[in-house]
Amino acid sequence: MEELPYGEDPEPSERFPAGLLYVPVRPGSFGCTTGCTTRLFRTPLGRRTAVGFTSERRLIATLGGGQAWVRLAEPALRALTAPLGVTTITVDPQFTAPAAMPAEPAPAPALRAG
Template sequence: MRRDVVDTLLFVPVRVSAPGGAFAAVRTARPGAGQERVGLAFTGEERLHAALGPTQPWIRLSRPALLGLLRPLGIADIRTDPLYVGPEMPSVDLLEDGPAPAGVRRHAQWLPDEVW
């Protein structure tokens, strides 16, 4: 992997303990029912909000830092820029967001993972 990709700060969705709370946990998802959990990361705030909604809180982390947080949970994979994360596909055209960054595969649907 190129060094500039590794050092880039990503937009990582989190859950906060309470409004204004200091504790945050990174969100994970499952690509399908019964599949292994993956970490989620986005290359832009607008992509994160398109996939998870405009009120989704986030933090900036590098890919190595995010992997460091996920490994103790047994998660070794991060999916970058999924188009949508939720129980059902929305009826809007998600591809209007523009092309995916070079070399990044975008996925159409993810099941949010409520297990932390």
């Protein structure tokens, strides 16, 4: 049987095609068994982006071991996020900022008698 180029072959012969990503998700209202939602992130400039990782190890290193994920092809991830206006996919992001913490209230200014 002749091997077809990737563009024409619905199931490429490679075990893990290049476009298959580990995509972080969050549970839906009834947990992940009935539907997960793709997590969206922000770029350093504030634009929303979908995120995918090329390995489970990279996802865990960036988001932690408790992060739920699904395997999705890059075109499927684009199709899921396009209706939300998200057109960017960030692959293997390296830098993440810690979660925002509430700032301690500033001390009240001292009143001067005058």
